[in-house]
Amino acid sequence: MNLTHVVNNAMKAFRQNVPEYVGAGVVDISTGMLLAVDTIDNHPRDILDVVAAATADLFQGRTVLQIEELWKQNRGVVDNRRYFHEILVNSEHLVHLFMRSKTNPDIVAVVICTRHVNVGMLFAQARSVMRELEGG
Template identity: 45%
Template sequence: MSDLDNAMQQAISTIPECLAGGYVDLSSGMLLGIKTVDSHPEEVLEMLAAATADLFQGPNVVSIENMFKKARGLPLDDFHYFQEIIVNSENLIHVFMRTKENQDHVVTFVCRKTANLGMVITKARAALPKVEAAL
């Protein structure tokens, strides 16, 4: 896992005002890797994988994905329609991105809200292939 740790650390250092990064396997519900610049309560880290799964695979999300795919004439079970989810909280930007090779893997980055959102997304997208390849 040191390759994943190194890739996450490198990604965090290139994404503007990034405070943390995590790698989640939706199929197992496991947090496979995490790097932070600060300590966080264990309860928060334990819930990250479950919350990420809810964001991407909750029943309402899956229903909406299927409605979009049906409206566009796409197969219902071939792929996931939602690839990225951005959540803005009071002080933070949370970026969740499905990996390209494994649709059940999601990489997440957390940045200060003062960061330029466009640069956060651009740098996170650029970092994704290296993080994904490290696993």
């Protein structure tokens, strides 16, 4: 199965399984490119592209990379492992969950829900879909 097919299946699964779903996307943070998006509302493409770029900054912005390098130095770690895997952002009306793939650290899924979501259920359902996206 190719990446496009797997990503499209993940978009469907996020919509079906994540409570209080508003939208989801998959971003290749090595390029900042939005690989797929699904929302219950129409959003202008330029806004979606900026969200993709912001996702890349969240996981590999200059200061984030500095923090990771300092932790590696402090702990004597010499591999290229990334420390930040999931980031939860609460905005005024929405909850945004950013999840980095364990099998391909350049792939990040973003799931957006209303503020009424049970955060535990959001994590459980979104992680389940991520396991499918990762092939395991």
